[in-house]
Amino acid sequence: MNQQFDILIIGGGQAGRCAAQAARAVRPDARIAILGDEMHLPYDRPPLSKDVLHDLANSAACEKLSAAQFTDERIEVRPGERATAVDKTARVVDTAAGHRYRYGQLILATGSRVRRLPLPRELDDDVFYLRTRDDAHRLQPRLRAGANVAVIGGGFIGLEVAAAARHHGCTVTVIDLADRLLARVFPDAASRRVLAMHRAAGVDVRLGARIARIEQGPQVGVRIALQDTAHPVHADLIVIGIGVIPNTELAQQAGLAVDDGILVDAYGRTDDPYIFAAGEVTRHPVEGRSGLHRIESWQVAELQARAAGATAAGEPRRYDDVPWFWSDQLGVNIQMLGHIPDAPVWVMRGTADGAHSLFAFDADGRVTGAIAFDAGRDISALRRVLAKNGRLDPIALADPKVSWRELMG
Ligand SMILES: Cc1cc2nc3c(=O)[nH]c(=O)nc-3n(C[C@H](O)[C@H](O)[C@H](O)COP(=O)(O)OP(=O)(O)OC[C@H]3O[C@@H](n4cnc5c(N)ncnc54)[C@H](O)[C@@H]3O)c2cc1C
Structure with missing residues (x-):
């Protein structure tokens, strides 16, 4: 052809x-x-x-x-x-x-x-990745009540898989080399919130865990040996989400x-x-x-x-949107807007029901981004602030009794 x-x-x-x-x-x-x-x-x-x-x-x-x-x-x-x-x-x-x-x-x-781990072929039936529709169709039937699931990688995909596995009643262990979840993209306070969510849902999160070996389990499944501990993780299946x-x-x-x-x-x-x-x-x-x-x-x-x-096609069009991302885990909607990492100042705005947002400020006192937990309204408001001049009074922002209308003057 x-x-x-x-x-x-x-x-x-x-x-x-x-x-x-x-x-x-x-x-x-x-x-x-x-x-x-x-x-x-x-x-x-x-x-x-x-x-x-x-x-x-x-x-x-x-x-x-x-x-x-x-x-x-x-x-x-x-x-x-x-x-x-x-x-x-x-x-x-x-x-x-x-x-x-x-x-x-x-x-x-x-x-x-997906980035793959070099693993012995005999593990193939119990090793999963999640990128494609075919991957999801292969993995989903294995997420059944009582199954032992080990998730390698505490990034967004790994954590969403962990949440789905808990939804089905699996026993779930998340293993991550970093000393906190989502370390690459989240400040410490947001990482702690996500960790608390997963631990409260019964996920066994192992941080700072260096994998020594992944091999076939003694009878069935997979055995994950960790450095610095004599207690390996046993799983019926492992899901790898390492980028x-x-x-x-x-x-x-x-x-x-x-x-x-x-x-x-x-x-x-x-x-x-x-x-x-x-x-x-x-x-x-x-x-x-x-x-x-x-x-x-x-x-x-x-x-x-x-x-x-x-x-x-011949009509030059610029892409200049402020970066936005969302994730849904354990019934919580997480959204990120703008520039997050390395902000020198963070301000929290929360409500009594646990919904809250963390706002990043730069050294000039300008808000640059936010992470919202079940607080999509904060993200919508922040979009308008960023489109104007990024100026917000951090003290008023931290007070949930001050409305967005008042904050934006
Ligand atoms: C499980 C999952 C959940 C996600 N959840 C979220 C979320 O909640 N929020 C969010 O903001 N983002 C999320 N993302 C990220 C977002 O979906 C991806 O960034 C997006 O899919 C990227 O789309 P793309 O078309 O650029 O690339 P891809 O989706 O990777 O598509 C590229 C396609 O090109 C094909 N291809 C590659 N090489 C060739 C070739 N030589 N010839 C022909 N075809 C080729 C590939 O096979 C693939 O089908 C998620 C991603 C995944 C995997």
């Missing part, structure tokens, strides 16, 4: 879909296709570690566009089609199936893959600028005039911060990808 597309997208995830839709809105007559190496139509991943792990019947919640809707939008999706090479001079993409596609504009939306690796190989092979992500400007443009990149695989500018950043979030897959898609 040797075909020509005006706009060709590699990667059939959320970013691939969003880039395609944005491109379609700009160019009604363009021939647009998505090549995706999974056997599914593009879908969103956040429900996988939440609703889908609760009940596989929720799996359809991942699909934002049905096959009929892709047809209506005249976006050709080719599942199971893995791109293997990009020739940026000839503007041609080759695939593993031996197909060759010519493109006018190319959008790389290849996302990430992701961006799928940059194609971009690298094509000779694009790559450094822990495909380097793009605020419009999703790479250093080749005909190639753009979208979603989690990119390192892009972030409003209010210097340098380029790779951010693993729904927001980037949705909105940065829409900007890149529109730009590729």
Whole structure:
């Protein structure tokens, strides 16, 4: 097969879909296709570690566009089609199936893959990762009451898996090398709150735990030996959530600028005039911060990808949203907005029912971001503050009797 597309997208995830839709809105007559190496139509991943792990019947919640809707939008999706090479001079993409596609504009939306641990093959049946819809469908049936589940990695995915496993009545142990949960993204107070939530729900959280060995258990399952303790963790299954690796190989092979992500400007443009990149695989500018950043979030897959898609289609669109992320664990909604790490000053605003937010202030007394626990309203208000001048009176902010209307004057 040797075909020509005006706009060709590699990667059939959320970013691939969003880039395609944005491109379609700009160019009604363009021939647009998505090549995706999974056997599914593009879908969103956040429900996988939440609703889908609760009940596989929720799996359809991942699909934002049905096959009929892709047809209506005249976006050709080719599942199971893995791109293997990009020739940026000839503007041609080759695939593993031996197909060759010519493109006018190319959008790389290849996302990430999970980081794996080298483990003995005999453990395969009891070792799980969670990235794809197929991963969720494989894991969910094993989360049954009484099952012993060990989660390696206390990041967002690991903690959402732990919460889902508790929901099903599993015994759950979370093992993390760091001395606190979510250490990379959360300040100490927020880490402590998440730890308390999980311990109160019966999750055995082992922090500062260095794994010495993972091997087959004496009878069944898996035995995880930890350094500094003679008591190994025994589990029927282990779920590994230790981060992701961006799928940059194609971009690298094509000779694009790559450094822990495909380097793009605020419009999703790479250093080749005909190639753009979208979603989690990119390192892009972030409003209010210097340098380029790779951010693993729904927001980037949705909105940065829409900007890149529109730009590729000929209508340059900037992506400059303030970073936002959410997670749902143990019935608590956690949201983060803005710039969090390393803030010198934190101010807490809480209500009697336990809902609260932690606000980050910089050295100039300007609020830069917040983490909210069941307090989405604080996030909405903060958006408006950040859009104005970032000025908030920290003493009034800490007093829940002072309303947001009063705070914003
Ligand atoms: C379980 C889970 C839960 C999450 N929950 C949240 C949440 O609550 N909140 C939040 O903000 N974010 C969440 N995220 C993050 C968010 O979903 C991701 O950042 C988003 O999926 C990234 O989308 P993407 O399209 O850029 O990349 P991906 O989703 O990785 O999609 C890229 C696609 O391209 C395919 N591909 C790669 N190489 C090729 C090739 N050579 N040829 C063809 N196809 C290729 C890949 O197989 C994949 O299908 C979650 C992620 C996961 C995994």
